[in-house]
Amino acid sequence: MNGLAAYVLRRLLLVPVILFVVSMVTFALGRYAPNDYVAIQAGSRARPETIERIREERGLNDPVYEQYIRYVGKALRGDFGQSVKYRGTDVQDVIFPRLWVTLQYNAVVMLLTFAIGIPVGTWAALRRGTWLDPLSIGTFVLVASVPVLVSVPLLQWLFAVKLGWLPTGGWNERNILGVKVGIFSAEAILPVLALTLVSVAGLARYMRAQVLDVLDQDFVRTARAKGLNEYPVITRHVVRNALLPIATLMGFELASLFTGSIILETLLGIPGIGLFAFESIGSRDYDSIMAIVLLGALVFQIAMLLVDIAYGFIDPRIRLSAEGPT
């Protein structure tokens, strides 16, 4: 595992570099954008002198690189500026409650995905060659192909409008032991359902392929030849080995947390990090955008690193040399 440790270290050293570059690009985009965001935020009735005064106060008339250096200096000390929508509130005080909302339903989705997807995929693999086989693969591909942008309005129509079983959207929090929790409300069912359908179908399809691969291996034949019953062969030998590559999917799920939530939360009006990102971009709230992008890039980096490490542990043949997997 020496190579792996060196590789992980190299990747960890790369994380600040990438964050640095991403922050620079985002900052430049924000500062060079033609829309004068001070004017937008001050409102249409603000006098030009007022806008000019605010610009001067915030140092927006300085060269961009000076502004950037100042931003980085502040950010390193934990000051990410203030939110525009919630005046006087630090950006991080807005972001973390939003992130907590997104994390809640995503955690449930991940649990459900693995709890349902793995047995379903295994079951589908064991029915290879029967009439159920094309049916199950077809269902997996069909469900996994429908993007959230399509599935959510349709599920909303079916369950909220037509059947009236679920609320049409929103997020309903209640206080549990001093923490605002929204996952136990009826509002959480629709987002969880929509995301779980896609992920379960994807995971089951992948799991089926993995199980089929393992079933062909020699050690499975050995296990059967030594007289093991079918059940322990499947649970102890087949599923356990098929599960290993599945572990990497966790990383990809984590990576899609930020970007995947934008569409879903906009469609359903869930006040999570995705909706916040969308609102901030719409209102040119650059301090919030910077913080969201940085956090998103950081989460993405960690997720990808976890995926790579998982690959390394699972299959030592994948050479984690200094160059990394190619």
Added chain:
Amino acid sequence: MNQAELTAGSLEAGEIRRTPQFRFYRRLVRRPVAVAAILIILVVYTAGVLAPVVAPYHFDDADLHNTFASPSGDHLLGTDRLGRDVLSRLVWSAQTTVIISALTVIGGSLILGVSLGLTTGYFAGRVDSVIMRVADALYSVPTFLLILIINATMKDRIKSLFHDIEDFSGIGGLVRSGAPNFFLLSLALSIFGWVGMARLVRSQVLSLRESNYVLAARAIGSSTPRILFRHLLPQLTNLMVVTITLSLGAVALAEVSLTFLGIGVEDHASFGVMIFQYAGPTNVRAHPLLLFAPTIVVASLMLSFNLLGDALTDILSPRRR
């Protein structure tokens, strides 16, 4: 390939020359699912290309006397809140998909991807490692978020650039046709979309570079561009077609998603605009049919791309299931 197939192939081989390309397409055509997927994709893209000819109405033709009309002979899929023909809007939306896909494939996959892949593959060393580090970095940032921000912040600047171009060249109607948004969206997608193609071309060139025929070409004094474009690139056409096909679905979905968020295409029909306008509890309660039109098209397009992608990877690496 097994022995029986080999003998069968050699027995069949008469006057017809069976190239690997031919075998590849024959295997593809033998899969009904793949053929169905190709047909659906072709129908949508052909409708998009021929939109000005086949669409019964313009996507913005409002008829306020005839709003929310049910499907009829005049309006095969009915009309929406402003009396616009839904079928025509679908066809024109497909045109948006075609334009964005074409621009992104040309810009991202072909120009950026192939040239960078050829460069890194053929000239190993410092250039290679720099470009591949950039590719790694692009893989490890939240792409969708950045494309979103690029589009939101640069939109007005690109628009004024196109205004200048209009004034300077005397071509009118560029901005009104939505060209700046098409350009910007494809540009943003290309910036993040070249990595897959570059990696593919690079890995292929790396292995082909050492082959005997390249050595022979170099020995008779062929120039490097000639080796790259005459000897190496033609070997890769199959894989390039597959890679582009696999990326088209993601490009189409990105356009629809960004436009849905109000950040992608403007002043033009798009499936994203349609979903935005027809979704939502109040709209859906009164007129669910309107929502079904764009969602069913987008869903079948995505399904077709996935099925085709499965078939293609299956043909190229038969061990995978």
